[in-house]
Structure formats: structure tokens, C-alpha cells
Amino acid sequence: MAIKKQEGILGQAADFFSNIFSTEYWPARWHCGKWTDFHGWLYIISDVMIWAAYFAIPFLLFRMITKRTDLPFPKIFWLFIAFILLCGLTHLIDAVIFWWPAYRLSAVIRFVAGVVSLFTVYALYKILPVVFTFRTAKQLEAEIEQRKKAEEEARILVIENDKAKELLRVKDEFINLASHELKTPLTSIRGYLQIIQMKSLKSDPQNRDLITKATNQTAKLTNLINDLFNVSKMQMGLQPLEKSEINLNELINELAADFETLNRHVSVEADEEVIIVVDRDRIKKVLENLLENAFKYSKADSEVILRVRKVNDRIKVSIQDYGLGIGDDKIQHVFERYYRVEHTSQNYSGMGLGLYICAQIINQHGGVIGVESQLGKGSIFWFELPYQPTQNLSIETYSSDES
Incomplete structure (x- = not known):
């Protein structure tokens, strides 16, 4: 009995698809039930409007993905185009059935629309985790504002750094010039102190001690000026x-x-x-x-x-x-x-x-x-x-x- 039943189902399917456009077993919807003109045309016009919208939306989506190839998830857009077109087609067939009762064709279109709908749901589910990571327009605006602020701060830092380098260069030039100019009089002072020291060997020990201290301090000052001079030359790259x-x-x-x-x-x-x-x-x-x-x-x-x-x-x-x-x-x-x-x-x-x-x-x-x-x-x-x-x-x- 199970085999006969299966053969019966297969036979029904074969008969169904071989006569998919046949309308001999069903009357037009106008003659099925009690339809007034108002009720019937309200139904028909509603289905036609839905079909028109469902046809226009895929067309706009198609224009969008062909013009903007950088959009994410292009396959999802194609699934939506197919899904919306098929849904619109079911509404168009539903309106046509008022004159042409093609219930078999309507069933096939509805089935295909259902399959495509399920695939679309699955595809959407798969991309949801990625979509949730997308930043909102407000977040993007805040990030852009932060970047602008960082760029402005970096620009100010560059300007301040350039100013600091220029001040350092001027300071090094001044130290180089000042130390160079101070070396000559200091050398003369040291020479004079040495002469005084030689002439005061037999003079008051207190004077000799003061002269020695002055000579030592002059030597320290000379070393300090030499250090400043050497540092400024190093900074200016003048000491090979x-x-x-x-x-x-x-x-x-x-x-x-x-x-x-x-x-x-x-x-x-x-x-x-x-x-x-x-x-x-x-x-x-x-x-x-x-x-x-x-x-x-x-x-x-x-x-x-x-x-x-x-x-x-x-x-x-x-x-x-x-x-x-x-x-x-x-x-x-x-x-x-x-x-x-x-x-x-x-x-x-x-x-x-x-x-x-x-x-x-x-x-x-x-x-x-x-x-x-x-x-x-x-x-x-x-x-x-x-x-x-x-x-x-x-x-x-x-x-x-x-x-």
C-alpha cells in the first residue's frame, strides 16, 4: 500500500506540473464565493499596488549594488532582490486569479518564494555578528572629531617642536659666540694673574693666597667656558x-x-x-x-x-x-x-x-x-x-x- 501511495503521489506531481497552467478544475475567483464589485476591486488593486512596490524595490536595489560595488554583503542584496520579486509575483498572480484561476502556478510561485525567503533568513542570521560590530553614524562622527582633534594637536606639537629647535639653535649660537668672546679676556686675566703671582713670591703670604685662589677660580671659569664652547660646537656639528x-x-x-x-x-x-x-x-x-x-x-x-x-x-x-x-x-x-x-x-x-x-x-x-x-x-x-x-x-x- 505504501508503494502504491508513493506512486500515487508521484503521479499527482507529474500531473500537476504537466498541467501547471490548466484552469479547468477551478472557477475564476469572481465566481467563487460572493464578491461585490467594491470588495473584488479593493482586493485586486491592493495586490497590484503591492506587486508594483515589490517590483520597484528590487529594481532600486539592483541599481544600488551595480553603482556602488563597495557595499558590504552583496550576496544578501541579491537574495533580497529575488525574495521581494517572488513575493510581488504572488500578489500579481493573486489578482490575476480573479479572471484566470491558475492555482497550480500560484502554488509553485509561493513555494519558490518560501524557499528563497528561508535562505534569506539564514544568510541574514550568518552576517548578524558582523553587522553588530559596525559603528553607528554618531560613533563615526565622534571618531572623525577625535581624529581632527588629534591632527590639530599633532600640528601644534610640530609647530612647537620647530620653535623649540629654533630656540635651541639660537641658544647654541649665542653660547658659541659668547664662550668664544670670553676666552680671550680670560686668557689675558690668567696671564696677568700669573705675572702678579711671580712678582709677589716674596710679598705678603695673604696676598699670595688670594692670588692663588683667583688663579684657580679663573682656571675653573676657563674650563666651564671651554665646555660650553665644545657643547655648542657639537650641537652645530662643527667638531669633526x-x-x-x-x-x-x-x-x-x-x-x-x-x-x-x-x-x-x-x-x-x-x-x-x-x-x-x-x-x-x-x-x-x-x-x-x-x-x-x-x-x-x-x-x-x-x-x-x-x-x-x-x-x-x-x-x-x-x-x-x-x-x-x-x-x-x-x-x-x-x-x-x-x-x-x-x-x-x-x-x-x-x-x-x-x-x-x-x-x-x-x-x-x-x-x-x-x-x-x-x-x-x-x-x-x-x-x-x-x-x-x-x-x-x-x-x-x-x-x-x-x-
């Missing part, structure tokens, strides 16, 4: 390096002997002879500044250890003292221009240029400089330079840009 091969051990031993006094003790720990290519005067200046710094912040009769080591393809020089040390909050600033480490227990002279000059010179040589310190236990200032074995180079001049 004059590199040559030097024996680093000899230079270090020479400086250790110069700094060794009754109250100052320098210990040297060095590897075998080290020959490097550097600007001798500049590296000597670095070592002098670091040694002077080590003794300045150490107690009298203290020892400073100067070490030289080969580390792979670099030479590492370190100066260790057992002085006051530097706090963690200050150590990151010690190589900045005009920065001075303030100690509550004592006040030390200086403008905060020595370590800055050291850092600039080491950077010019392609090296690195750093410090390790513990408050109350001392510091280790170190720098590393590229190691180049003996090459018998004659003296060459390098600009800071090439180093």
Missing part, C-alpha cells in the same frame, strides 16, 4: 673627529699618573696592549671627565679603579669609585645636558656638562656609554668602543655624521 691609532694602555697609565696624588689613588687593571683607532684628545677628555667626576664624589684618600677589557669586538673601559653613588630616580638623567645630581649632604660645583660631553664624544665614535650605581656604595661609569686591530693608519679626519 681626528682619528688615529693610539695605545690605549699608555693613555690610561698617563692619566692615572696625572691624577695620582697624596689624597687620590688610581689603580689600573688592563688586558694586554690595546691599539685602537680613535680621536686621542677626545677620548682623553672623556677619561679626564670620568676620573674627575669619580674623585669629586668620593671621600679623601679614596681609591678609583680604572679597568680596560676586550669584550668580543669591542673595548670596554670602566671607572669605579666608592663614593656617594646615584639614586635610581636620577641615574637615567646623568648624561643629559645641564643635569646635575644633587646630594643633600654636600653641594658640588659644575653645570652638568661633563657627562653630557662624554656621551656625545663616545656616540661620535660609534660607541656606547653607561653607568651602574648604588646609593651610598659608589658608581661604575663605563664606555665601549669598536675594536679595530692595528692597521697602520695615518691620521684621518671624520665628520660626526660619518662616525
